[in-house]
Amino acid sequence: MTRADMDASLLPFPKHRPTRRSTGMALSGVLLVLLFLLPQGLGAQRNYNLFVKQWNSAVQTRDKKKEARLLKTYPAEAISHFRLLCDRYNISGANAAAEAMENMKDVWAQVFGTKTLQFIENMRSELDSDGLKLMRKLDIRRRQAWGLLEVAKKTKKPEDFKKARDEMMAVANALEELGEKLQAAECVLGYVTVLYESPKKNKADVQSMVEALDRYERLHKEWDWTKGKAFKRNQSWAKAIRAQVKKGQTPGKEPQKKKGQGIKLDPHGENQKLGKFLKGSKWVKEDLYISKMKKLEEGISFHASAWPLAWRGIFLEGAAPEPMDGFKDGPVTIQRLGASKYVAVVDRDNPKSKKVPLKIGPKPRSMYVPYIKDDEQTEYAFWFYIGGTQVEVGGVPLNLSPQWGREKTALIFYRSASILSCKIAGQEVKLYDENFNGIVGEDPGSVIFGDYRLGGGLEKVQGHPSVDSMRIGGDKHLLPFSRYVKLGDNWYRLRVLRNNERLNYRPLDPATVPTGRIVLKWKGPSKAKPKHVIVREMGFFKGAAFDLVAGGRKGVEVPIGEYEIFYGRIYNGKAPRASYSVLLKGKSPSIKVEAGKTVTVQMGAPFHLEFEKKQEGRNIVMDSSTFWIRGNFGVKYTSLMPEVLEPELVSAKDQNGKGLRKLGSWRRLEGNEMNSLRRKYSKIPILHLAFVPINKDTKNGITPLIKVPLDKAPFIGIRQAKHKMFGKLLPVWK
8 A cells, every 4th residue: 555545545533632642752752843843944934933923813813714815825834834733732632733733724625625734634643753753854854955955056066966966855755755745745846956957967867857847746736735836836847847858958058148247337437337236146035925904095106095086997787797907917807796795706717606795885995805816716905995976076076876776887996905025134025016907016107097187188098107116114105116225235136026926136236336316305385295206217227216205305315327207196184085196207307316426306386387289270279188287397297186277367478478368267167067078078087077177167168178369369378376285376378
């Protein structure tokens, strides 16, 4: 009978176990078990500790949903902890350990639907004190084998690779013989890794790699564990290796990289290379772990604000499932089954898919939504909101409530509520998906939203950029995600990989990251002072982005280069009664940063009103949807909500404003005037039209246009004596 047959024949342990499982084992065995069951390495130890802390908390509060999420996020750590629980029970026979084992097995079965933990329990229950001692010795050898690989990678000596390879396989064989198939599989994979890294390989070595990969998959299948992320990643790697072998190539051989790194610049009259990695450093890989936002807060991007009507919308009609377009991590699908009954369709390609209830209502609420990714169920956290019958938008009451009568429609607003976390150089880093496409760590502007509120008119939609954000350490100020960050005294290069599963970072050589400073100074009303001003580098350090507001009076230290004002936000008060505005590049110049020097960006007043002037025959046509505010430094302020622009149209005899005369004015929409405006601009979203100022003179209907004869306006402009956020707005004569 094989070991697999023995495992399959063992019956699951009963719910109520005897008080003591083993009597002949010394109590010192507890220490022995603890020494070798905990995960290896600082990163793994930290993840294990985090899992255990959160798991124990969830068990104490009986939060089954949280327990399920933790198993999905930390399956490897859960397996390690389950091994520990098994051995605690075998040593002490404590009922608490038995109950903890049964609870974890139950939740595991619900989440993954596999018998992996039962197989582990069956195997551990057969270990006596000698078996545990042998496991400890094999665990030490397993660690040492991986250490031998690191030595070989440094020395590049064939004999060192052979030593690591032989030891890895010997430990794998011993573990499999003992019955510990998952750890045996890990060592088999280590054997493949050693051969892959070896500089010289023959045909026999290549064949051994393929056979070892087959064995790795077999071991996982025998213990019913093929749903973990690590297994799927290794399967992809194995597939690539097999493809190389099939083509007659040798796995592990890569084209030689070009010598040097970076580009040559001449900031001080002598050539130097920029952005080189610190000598001897390597990419450090950190897994990203998901959690849910508990409190709704303002993001950097307008579409990630605390005001739900700024979020993206998904329109449901009838009971038809509707996909969440633009979400790239997997097919998220929402369905409405009743007046206030909403569900997530887990697998939209399966007619019999499981449907999970979602508590969506008039109060913003964060929740996890399940979907299928890489053939397994995963989840992502979203904020959801549904409007009511009297939602005030720009002073106009709108009915945004869902309908369930003859018409069955609902407009659901959503944004990301997910936080993806890890540690970089000892500091906690939290990543936020502000464009809610399911991917964090994207460069500023990677996702552009269509918007008619940016001063570009109603004839053509404008691009509203977004910024993924991050929070470092205990800092409350959100920062834009940047490929280059400074932590402590060191600069690091960041990369988010595997679709949100991992963040890699690597230190840079400080000699190749010369820096300067950008200081933001503000002159103007405090209500118009930005909360965020994002600049991005456009040259070698492309992907570097910084928030000038975060620098305070001392400014922000940045790598040398050419920067541009990219995006910014202004907000006052709390949603839904907050005042908002967006800051864009406009006509602002580039910012050149040189090593050791400080550049000052003076923003604020005076503010001028820009517009687009059109001529139709003998008339000038002024359209309020083309208005925006130009501040000092040429920055563009637009998308003002709810404090829309209500300027006067004025003419003058010259560009100095001589002979100024008022020709008309605009005001905000009121009451039912939205219906008239919608008939003229039916293709424009109602939440965009609500902030379009209209001609105060409504004799010719509700319109954003004012027409004046060409001969009455040699020079024309718009002005506003006092705006609630920006104060006095001066005319630009055209």
